[in-house]
Amino acid sequence: xxxxRVIFQPSGRRGEVADGTDLLDAARNLGVxxxxxxxxxxxxxxxxxxxEEGFFEKDSMDSRMEHLSQLTEVERKFxxxxxxxxxxxxxxxxxxxxxxxxxxxxxxxxxxxxxxAAKELNxxxxxxxxKYFVELEKxxxxxxxxxxxxxxLAALEKNYGLSGLSMDFPVLKDLQDTIRKGNWGVTVxxxxxxxxxxxxxxxxxxxxxxxxxxxxxxxxxxLTDLATGKVMATESMMNPQVPxxxxxxxxxxxxxxxxxxxGRMQKAIIDGLNEIISNITKxxxxxxxxxxxxxxxxxxxxxxAMHHIxxxxxxxxxxxxxxxxxxxxxxxxxxxxxGIRINPGSYIYVLPIEAGFVGADNVGVxxxxxxxxxxxxxxxxxxxxxxxxxxxxxxxxxxxxxxxGPAFEGAQIKMGMRAAPGAIEKVKIDPATKEPLYKVIGxxxxxxxxxxxxxxxxxxxxxxxxxxxxxxxxxxxxxxxFDMNVESPRVRKDHEGKPEYVLAWARxxxxxxxxxxxxxxxxxxQLAKGALYAGAKLMMRRMGLEKLDKVMLAGAFGSFxxxxxxxxxxxxxxxxxxxVYAVGNAAGDGARMALVSLTKRGEAExxxxxxxxxxxxxxxxxxxxxxxxxHLPHMKDSFPNLKKLIEKESPHVVIKG
Amino acid sequence: MVTAExxxxxxxxxxxxxxxxxxxxxxxxxxEALDIGMDxxxxxxxxxxxxxxxxxxxxxxQEYFVPELLMSADxxxxxxxxxxxxxxxxxxxxxxxxxxxxxxxxVHDIGKNIVKMMFDVAGFTVYDLxxxxxxxxxxxxQLRTDSDLVCLSAMMTTTMMGMKKVIDDLRTxxxxxxxxxxxAPVSSDIAxxxxxxxxxxxxxxxxxxxxxxxxxxxxxxxxxEAKKKG
Numbered sequence: 001x002x003x004x005r006v007i008f009q010p011s012g013r014r015g016e017v018a019d020g021t022d023l024l025d026a027a028r029n030l031g032v033x034x035x036x037x038x039x040x041x042x043x044x045x046x047x048x049x050x051x052e053e054g055f056f057e058k059d060s061m062d063s064r065m066e067h068l069s070q071l072t073e074v075e076r077k078f079x080x081x082x083x084x085x086x087x088x089x090x091x092x093x094x095x096x097x098x099x100x101x102x103x104x105x106x107x108x109x110x111x112x113x114x115x116x117a118a119k120e121l122n123x124x125x126x127x128x129x130x131k132y133f134v135e136l137e138k139x140x141x142x143x144x145x146x147x148x149x150x151x152x153l154a155a156l157e158k159n160y161g162l163s164g165l166s167m168d169f170p171v172l173k174d175l176q177d178t179i180r181k182g183n184w185g186v187t188v189x190x191x192x193x194x195x196x197x198x199x200x201x202x203x204x205x206x207x208x209x210x211x212x213x214x215x216x217x218x219x220x221x222x223l224t225d226l227a228t229g230k231v232m233a234t235e236s237m238m239n240p241q242v243p244x245x246x247x248x249x250x251x252x253x254x255x256x257x258x259x260x261x262x263g264r265m266q267k268a269i270i271d272g273l274n275e276i277i278s279n280i281t282k283x284x285x286x287x288x289x290x291x292x293x294x295x296x297x298x299x300x301x302x303x304x305a306m307h308h309i310x311x312x313x314x315x316x317x318x319x320x321x322x323x324x325x326x327x328x329x330x331x332x333x334x335x336x337x338x339g340i341r342i343n344p345g346s347y348i349y350v351l352p353i354e355a356g357f358v359g360a361d362n363v364g365v366x367x368x369x370x371x372x373x374x375x376x377x378x379x380x381x382x383x384x385x386x387x388x389x390x391x392x393x394x395x396x397x398x399x400x401x402x403x404x405g406p407a408f409e410g411a412q413i414k415m416g417m418r419a420a421p422g423a424i425e426k427v428k429i430d431p432a433t434k435e436p437l438y439k440v441i442g443x444x445x446x447x448x449x450x451x452x453x454x455x456x457x458x459x460x461x462x463x464x465x466x467x468x469x470x471x472x473x474x475x476x477x478x479x480x481x482f483d484m485n486v487e488s489p490r491v492r493k494d495h496e497g498k499p500e501y502v503l504a505w506a507r508x509x510x511x512x513x514x515x516x517x518x519x520x521x522x523x524x525x526q527l528a529k530g531a532l533y534a535g536a537k538l539m540m541r542r543m544g545l546e547k548l549d550k551v552m553l554a555g556a557f558g559s560f561x562x563x564x565x566x567x568x569x570x571x572x573x574x575x576x577x578x579x580v581y582a583v584g585n586a587a588g589d590g591a592r593m594a595l596v597s598l599t600k601r602g603e604a605e606x607x608x609x610x611x612x613x614x615x616x617x618x619x620x621x622x623x624x625x626x627x628x629x630x631h632l633p634h635m636k637d638s639f640p641n642l643k644k645l646i647e648k649e650s651p652h653v654v655i656k657g
Numbered sequence: 658m659v660t661a662e663x664x665x666x667x668x669x670x671x672x673x674x675x676x677x678x679x680x681x682x683x684x685x686x687x688x689e690a691l692d693i694g695m696d697x698x699x700x701x702x703x704x705x706x707x708x709x710x711x712x713x714x715x716x717x718x719q720e721y722f723v724p725e726l727l728m729s730a731d732x733x734x735x736x737x738x739x740x741x742x743x744x745x746x747x748x749x750x751x752x753x754x755x756x757x758x759x760x761x762x763x764v765h766d767i768g769k770n771i772v773k774m775m776f777d778v779a780g781f782t783v784y785d786l787x788x789x790x791x792x793x794x795x796x797x798x799q800l801r802t803d804s805d806l807v808c809l810s811a812m813m814t815t816t817m818m819g820m821k822k823v824i825d826d827l828r829t830x831x832x833x834x835x836x837x838x839x840x841a842p843v844s845s846d847i848a849x850x851x852x853x854x855x856x857x858x859x860x861x862x863x864x865x866x867x868x869x870x871x872x873x874x875x876x877x878x879x880x881x882e883a884k885k886k887g
Contacts, residue, residue, distance in 0.1 A: 041814060042844050074846050092846075249842075253814040319815030320762025321789050403765075481720055498719055519719040526722065617764050626767075627724045635724065 005061060007100045008032040009052065020069075023049060023090035023101060028243045035107050036243070039250025040091040045078030047090040048107050052100040067097030082513070106417075106456070106511065119584055125229040125596050128192050129297040129346070131207050132160050136184045148176050152199075156188065167196040168345035170336075175199060189296045189343070192598070197345040198296055208232070208284070208295045210277065210342065211595040213361070213588035214269065214302035214310060215239060215384055216248055217418070218556065220585070221276040222592050223284075226297060229596040235280040240272040241265045241309070248305040248386065252319035255309065266312045274341045295342035298335065299349045301591040303386065304359035307350065311338070322615075323356030330360075330605055351594060351604050355613035357401035362388045363608045364590025365554050367600050369583065371397050372607055376549035379536055379572060382587065383408055383555045387532045390611070391539045397607075398543060400614045402535040404528040408460045408557055413521045415457045419560070422456035422510060424503065426562070429469035431650055434488035436469070436503055438462070447508070454510035458503070458517070461560045466503060466517050467525050468565035471632050474652025475501055478631050480522045494518065526630040529571045533629035536572050537637075538616045548575045554586035567642050570633025574641050659695050667695060671704025671736060676711050678728035683736035690740070697743040705736045706778055723767070730774050737778070756798045757808040758786030759840075760819045765812035768840060772808060772857065792819050796826045799834055808857075811840040821851045828852060 002019040006026045017026045024047055027034045038044040055062045065086065071079075072092045079087050090107075134155040139146070146154075149172060156162045179186055182201030189198035189207070207226040212219070220236040244265050245251040255261040277292040284294055300310070304325050308315040311333075313326045330352040336344035351360035365382050366372075371392055380390040387404040390397055417423050421442035428437045439446045440455050447453050458466065470476045475486055482491065482499035490502040494516070504515040540548070551572055553563065559582045567577065593600040616622055628635035633642060633655070643655040667690050674682035683705070690700040712729045715721040721729075757773050759766045766788040776783045784802050786794055799807050807827060811817040820838050827834055838848055839857025848856035 038842070039814065041842055042846055043842060072846060074844055249814045253818065256815065256818060316815070319813065321764045321816075479725060480722055523719065523722055623727070623767055623770075627727050630722065630724045 004067070004095045005098045006030070006095055007061065007063075009100065009102045017095055019096065020094050022092065022094045023047075023068075023088070023099075024243075026095060027090060027103075032103065033108060033238075033243055034090050034103055036091060036245065037247065037250075038091075039245030039247075039254055041250070041253075042072075042074040042089065042091055045089065046107065048079070048083060048087050048104065049090045049093075050084070050102040050104060051086045051088060051093075052102050053086060061098050061100060063098060063100040067095065067099045069094040069096060119589070121229065121589060121592060121596075123229060123593055123597055123600070125227070126598050127207070127209065127226040127297060127596050128349070128598055128601070129189050129197065129207065129209070129226060130193075131204065131296075132156060132162070132188045132190060133203050134159060134186060134188060136179065136186070138184055148179055152179070152186070152188070152196075156190075162190060162193060164194075165190065165196055166194065168198075168334075171196060171199055171345050189346075191297075191347055197347070198343050206284075206294070208281075209297035209299075209595045210280070210295050211588065211591040212273065212276075212298065212300045213364070213585065213591055214273075214300060214306045215361075215556070215587075216251075216303065216306060216386075217242065217384070219269070219272055219276065220588055221273070221280055222588065222595075223280045223295070224592060224595055226596060229592075231592070233280050233283060235276045237272055237276060239306075240268040244268070248303065249319060251309065252305055252315045255314065256316050256319070262309060262312060262314060265309045269306075269310050270339050274339075277341055292341045293343045296346050297349075297595060298340070298342055298346065299351065299591045299595040301351050301361045301364035301587050301594075302359060303361050303384070304353055304357055307353065307360055311350070318356060325353050325356065325359075328353045328355070328608070330601070330608075349594060349601060351591070352608040354399055354608050354611055356615075357386060358388055358399045358613060361587040361590075362390070362399060363604050364587035364594070366390060366397075366399075366590070366607055366611065367593055367604050368586040368589035369552060369554070372610070374550075377543075377545055378550040378552060379540075379548050379575075380552045380554060380583075380586075381532065381536075381558060381572060383532075383553070383558045383561075387528075387535070389532070389535050389539060391536065391545075392543065396543060396612070397610070398539045398612045398614050400535050400539060400616050402531040402616070404531050408464075408528055413458065413463055413524060414518050415515045416463065416521075417457035417459055419459040419461070419556075420456075422454055423459035424455050424457070424462040424466075424515065425459055425560070427462055427465035427469055427503065429466075429473045429475070431473040431652060434473055434475060434486060434490055436466075436490075438503065447504075453504075453508050455504045455508055455515055456511055457515065460557050461562065463517070463521065463525060464561045464569065464571075465565045466501075467522055468562075468568040470501055470517065470522070472568065472646060472650040472653055476522055476632075478635075480519075480526050480630070480632060482519055482522075525569070526632075529569050530626050530630035532571050533573065533634065534622060534625040535616050537625050537629065538619055538621060539614055540573065541621075542614060548573055549579060551575045551580045552583045552586075553581065554583050556585055558582060559584045564645065567639075568633060568646060570629065570631075570637075570639070573637065574639040576641050577645055659693055663693065664695060664699070667693075667700065668704040668707075671700060672708035672711070674736065675705055675708030675729050675732050676715075678725060678732050680728075680732045680735045683732040684739060687736040687739040691743060697740040701737065701740050701744065701778075705733050705740075709733055709775075709778065726771065727767075730771065733774070733778065753806065754782040754784065754802055754804040755806040755808060756784045756786065756795060756802060756804045757810070758790035758795065759788040759810045759812070760795075760816050760823065761789060761792050762819065763811050763813055763816035764788050765840075766810070768812065769808075769810040772810070772839065792823050793826070795823045796830055799827060800830060804834070806835045806837065809836070809838045809853075811838075811842065814842040817842045817847070820853075824851050824853055 003016045007014040015030045024040045035046040051065050075089045075092050178199050187200045187204040191197045209224045209226045211222045219239050222231045223233040244254045281291050304318050305315050331350040332347040335342045335346045351363045353359050371378050374393045377393050382388045387402040390399050423441045424438045425441050426439040494500050498519050500516040500518040502514045506514050563580045638656040640657045643657040670686040759769050809820045836853045837855035838853045845856045
């Protein structure tokens, strides 16, 4: 088969690809991250790349546009003259000869800011893995009936009351050497009082565990001291599966349409986890030799699709109604079976799944927030790439999943981007002048007018703020429609005649153009927030609730959005703003709790089965609720708390009280 | 007695009721039209449907969004329910039948319902299979009803993949049937690649697409008839 050489700039990655390979696939194969929200379906237009034409001596390469397949209709749709010459969509252009490709900054899947820091947990530490030091008597010829293992087991029973222990077979193979290396003193790691998973020579006090949150976009590991429950180090990375598709559905489709697609994505995430493990244990090497092997216990939370792919299950059936997972219960899997390089005999505890799209990550939220111990009726919104809702109190808790789409993460938004340096993350608009103030990630201060601040785009929290304030300033009405009678140079029509609001003028940005919020962006947000609100409302109705006592916003994004803006848009039903809390990465907190507490693991298994899952998309009332919830903040519902909060400062807005 | 003036007034009221999603207004004007003996066909086509066409334009210009669209549809149906029984023979230029549904594994049907509504309005006989429709069902239903057109909708990338099988099966069983596909993940390239005859851009543009579908179908019909004559 014919092969062609492809070089990607600025990374300089290069290699050979088969004739007819599209550039997105070539990039994936060569480890170049290109934005592809739709997973190469030609529907998002984010994977714009430029062909560098000419003969490049250094590479002895003749790179030409003709070395790529013909421009497709999809490309014609997405490529604008303002993109400059030589642009193609990586997913559509296929290599028919040697090419050199430049990936513009906008199209690079850049390193994002990880907003999943660990907080103090208040929990009794009772880990699954405990360490025991035993000193054995040296054997003599008078005692020939006892093997090393029997002697170890007898000592563990005598000193610690541990009986009936089994032993990981590979550990047993090394047992004799280990005991002698420790000069008859060894530290034994026992899992759940049942199985010996590690024997180390000498006295090793330190005992480490790793709690992992595998998000669709971000993966975070929390290295934890199992004796105290304290987080020693946090390490994160973008999910290495991102090049296979930015959202869950794209990745499931990739698995369905590519032979060994699951295997490739599984390898990507396992390699990623091993990288986290290797980095996070570097600092430990002095006190705990053995790198990743110093970690003796591990827990993972993730959504159902990430769960299936990491475990190597075919995710096809969770990608379609009725969304049936392979397994609902939690799992204990030997690290060596997954190729995860912690102590090979250790078990990795995978939290249970509630139902279909409400995965182990939501169980993490559940055990971290404990709505089942509350008197007040609380709505917990976990906003990631999907929106998961929990509603209830000690008597009853319901859960559901809302297809919010990736709008909250900056995708499907014209100038949207992830939370990375250069992203506008906070916005305010003066209702009188319609002039904005904004803050960019990576800069301490709010932006003061006319100063170049190198803004590149807007991330999720910025979009929420911007649209909430556009509404408060009368730039858009309740139905989301632009009011073109507003007198401001910032409210204008784009080249297709569609309305938009200029948030940052070209001179303030680093992308050579204005940063705008378009009518289409407002519509994408309305769809996303309408789905959340309708989900909450239908669950409230099912439970006979008229109002909410408390709202908790969880997830990386939930912790950074302005709660007043979220309420202004009607992302959730009315609630006293003092009872709306950002609770951080609750799913990760749940993974950490499960890591250090067997009681919490028991709770996870029990409560995951106790929570009532509600499939709202098929409720007959859904269409109507969804439709009404698309208005700002809602077509019909009243918001007495919001009215008190914003009406005075927002002369253009009338909220139903 | 229907004066030209009175006729125009009622047509305007019907049209505006749809544009301003005023269900009661649509009912009132429809009843009044019947009371004074106006032709129901005229009231539907030049009143209600013309209002819906304007809604389509507003939607395309992004001035109207899904809620406004659905509310306008409610007003349209409110008027249709009153007027339709009085239509002797509904002839709006297109006659035909269509099988429509959201493919297996997909329970999202708002987009499909909007498209279906437009077919209703245009006088098609619509066989709506609903949502999460087993793939074989489309073929069965097409053969059973001998419909001219099959419309497939999907909102998820995962379920969109099922469309290919339906298209292949339909082509094998009945090479003459026209197939249109639509939904958020679908593109015209996919429609081409899988051999569909038409493509509806996305759920947000469902109404416009429906209008396009109807007019492209009109064209297909005309071509077929021209061929017959020629």
